[in-house]
Amino acid sequence: MKTRKTLRVAALLLALALVAAACGDDEGSTTTAASGDDPTTTAGAMTDQVEVFSWWTGGGEAAGLEEMIKIFATTDADIEFINSAVAGGAGTNARAVLASRLQANDPPDSWQGHAGQELIGTYVAADQIEPLNFLYDQEGWLDVMPETLIPLISKDGNIYSVPVNIHRSNVLWANPTVLADAGIAIPTSLADFFTALEALKAGGMDAPLAMGEQWTSMHLFESIMLASMGPADWTGLWDGSVAWDSAAVTKGLEDFATALSYTNSDSSALSWQDAGQLVLDGTSAFNIMGDWQEGFFRELEKAPQTDYVWAATPGTAGNFQFLSDSFVLAKNAPHRDAAIAWLTVAGSNEGQDAFNPVKGSIPARNDADRALYGEYLLSAMDDWASDTVVGSLAHGVVANDSWKSEIDTAIGLFLLDGDVAAFQTALVAAQAASG
Amino acid sequence: MTVASTEIQPKPKRKLWQMENWWGVLWVLPSLLAVMVFVYGFIAWTARVSVSAWKGLLADYTYVGADNYVALHSDARFDIDIQNTVIFTFVFVLGCLAIGLGLAILLDKGIRGEGFYRSLFLFPMAISFIVTGVVWRWLMNPAQGERLSGLNLLFDKLGLDFLVNSWHATPTWGIAAVALPAVWQMSGYTMALYLAGLRAVPDSLREAARVDGATEFQIYRKVIMPLIRPITLSVLIILGHISLKVFDLIIALAGKQVALDVPATYMWTTTFDGFFFGRGAAIGMVLLASVAVLVIPYLWYTLRQEKGL
CATH class of the missing domain: 3.40.190.10 (Periplasmic binding protein-like II)
Structure with missing residues (x-):
């Protein structure tokens, strides 16, 4: 009986020690683990x-x-x-x-x-x-x-x-072969852009504008809004000098809705790389994405000017959305x-x-x-x-995290119902909720 | 009356706080403390945060009453979350019950190599929801036309074109497609539970029913199903609470998108992407309450049964 008791005491102490260790202060342990070396050995040098x-x-x-x-x-x-x-x-x-x-x-x-x-x-x-x-x-x-x-x-x-x-976020990537075959020049204004998209769609291209999962639609949103509103109004949206319920915003949202109508139906299942791939493959003609898309194209050993071309998002030339x-x-x-x-x-x-x-x-x-x-x-x-x-909005320059996440929700809901008026109401609410 | 009966038959008086009892208490003390702090303590803290105005990086415990809950009530995204959870739960639980019970009945017939099939159907459970989500994301690729792949490509090659669909990219019902991998993963587990239940039903009962002229279907319907009702209840509770809390599968399969949002993903994104801690905590409490509604009656029921033994 005596040994059994000793064993119990020992086990109990062990259990308590484990709890104490688990609750204990682990200051510095994350940094050590992350850097992969022991600070005590290097501290001397x-x-x-x-x-x-x-x-x-x-x-x-x-x-x-x-x-x-x-x-x-x-x-x-x-x-x-x-x-x-x-x-x-x-x-x-x-x-x-x-x-x-x-x-x-x-x-x-x-x-x-x-x-x-x-x-x-x-x-x-x-x-x-x-x-x-x-x-x-x-x-x-x-x-x-x-x-x-x-x-x-x-x-x-x-x-x-x-x-x-x-x-740079406002970059239009395009497939030069597709454009040449359709006899389309790289569009420079939103109106030209929509005309080109319509022509491609009429020519049998199901989704001339490639898009990926939900955050890439916020990326498209900021490009189209900048094109539609111009740089002064776009910047004004974020410092409070331009109201979210203004007519200029409504126009921008309608342009965004128009752009969305030319995108692929399976966008929610695609990454931004997948969307870029659609342009390389000629399944789509255009993609609006930041210039990390170029890094991806290079990784695939594609050549600039022959496999892909670029320009500022139509209507945003002279602006660098960074x-x-x-x-x-x-x-x-x-x-x-x-x-x-x-x-x-x-x-x-x-x-x-x-x-x-x-x-x-x-x-x-x-x-x-x-x-x-x-x-x-x-x-x-x-x-x-x-x-x-x-x-850029999607990448944290113009709005804080709270505001951006509320806009993200509004865009997600808009992708589901396509209701411009409700979208604008939600954007007004987003500004209020995060203010 | 009960008082009278205890007077007549007094329980043998137990010596309280013998050495043995002290040992017992000491043994559970560490885990008890840990559970008190890390489970109940944090539930209480979350409840406190859910009635606070906390927004942003630093804690703000300004009391705002039920504001966060009221806001959720009129939150269009939370409406989608509820709708998605209902559809998901319906497809997931019914799918698992039907397939699990079906497999269990087939295996119970004593086919050859039963052990092999039992393991085969159970294996998906060994995989985490994250892995399941990634694999099924490829299988359920919704791309159409020349870019068909995954299951759609298989359907197309087999000449089953009518089955080609856009899976989780389907408007409104996409979440039902997300429930399919969950059914695949958990129906083997359901089968194991049912199989254990079926094995516990004595053969004599089936034989008696047969003698009375019952058909095979009637035997299952009238004799066996009522006997294994406790199993069905356990399965409902276990699958139900998994379904309400589902998070990893959604993130792996669908990423962050409002169309396939559920309360747990909303809680996570609004808390850690948007720093709406008060709202996130409120969603957490709603989730806890919905699971509690499911689990507490079950616990009560089991405890009562144990007392009865």
Whole structure:
């Protein structure tokens, strides 16, 4: 009996220890696991460290980040770089992890986010990030980045993030063979665009405009709204100077409905790559998607001008609807100086030229080394330097997360019922709900 | 009267709090504490959040009463969620019951290689809903024309063109197509439960019914089904609560789209994409209540039966 009792006590203690371990403080364990090395062994060689949080775990973005980390290792050799990337859900998982870390008052030094309201509306509103005007002044970034970009990444005169790359959202991709066979030139206005779509449909093409799952319809939405309303009204929608129940919006929504009527019926089951593939195959003639579509076409070893051509979304020439990945400085960052050193590299010419050719995007700066970039990216760089810069909705520039998710719901409902009036009412409500 | 009977037959008095009892309490204490904190504690916290104005990254516990619930009531997306859940539950539960019972009856006939078939039908259950969702996303590819693939291509090649359809891309009823993989996955489990039930029915009862001139159908209808009613109830409860909570299958198969939205996916997107924590918590509480309506009567029923034993 005696041994049985001892055994019980031991087992009970073990059980309690397990519970204690499970409930215990696990500060730092995620960073160790993510970086894959033991800080206790490296701490001796490094005097400082910086923890950078992102959802770049694969593809061109992870490779681009690695290139930038290499630059950082040469400029700031005494700072250990801790790469806390969280995989999954195109950033949704990472942002949920980040949210719980910020709520627990355990911020990483710097984290990735789409430049604009996605960062400002969420993290500035919650007082979690520092303004970076001093860094822009110190590094002279205001002179090398487009003037129209700065207000879109600022609030009340404070700039809150360092954009490392620029993508363009208002790009029309087309199949040149299909266009030549139908005798259609690349349309430059919305009216021309609809005429071309109608002609292709009459010629037996079931869905001349390829579209993918629900978020890609928000992408189409922002392009068509920009074309229909023009850049001033589009920007006005987001600062409150243009009302969502105005006639200009109604016209834009009707144009959006017209565009949707030429899209494929199975769009909800397709990814953006699948939609791009429809254009390459000639099943569809057009696709409106960001310029990461070009990266996909290149991956398939397709040649620009012969396999695919591009232009600004009809009616939006002269406008650069941009989105950008950027890095912020956490308020109460555990390693503030190291974080600033990281942001300096992220905004530098060397850092951006290391990141962007690999990621397939252009630098936010206009003094990049042009020899590093391909044909499409060079055309995008020229436009970036000369066009009016406006923000993307689907990729977090113009509206904060709450507003965007309400618009996403409204678009989802509109895809089901096609009721323009109800759609506009829902969009008005979306602004109120997130205001 | 019951009082009188206990006076006549007093229960043997048990010594409370013997050493053995203390051990028992200590043993369950860790899990009890964990359950109190991580289950009931967080249910209470979610309930609190659901009546708060929390929107955005930082907690805001301003009390707003039932506002979040009232807003859900007039939320067009939540209406779609309810409609989808009803259709999904209907197809999923009835499909599993019919196929599961059918398979169980066939296997109960004592076919050769029963063990093999039993495992075969049970195997899909070993797969997670995520994997099922991805595989069936390919199988149920709704593309038409030259791009036919998956099951549609199979139908086309077999000359069954009339079966080619747009699966989950079908307006309104698309969610029924999403229920098909769930039926595929869980009907084997239903079969296993029914098979155990059928095996528990003594042969003598069937024989007695046969002697009385009952047909095979009547034996199942009048003798066996009533006897295995508790199994049917368990199956309904288990499948019903899976169906109300379904999330992973939808995400893997349909992604985030309003057409195939269910309460669990709405809760997730509105909370973590939109930072509407109050609304997300309210959806969570509605989900909890709907599952509770299903499960609590069942628990009560089982407890009462156990007491009766």
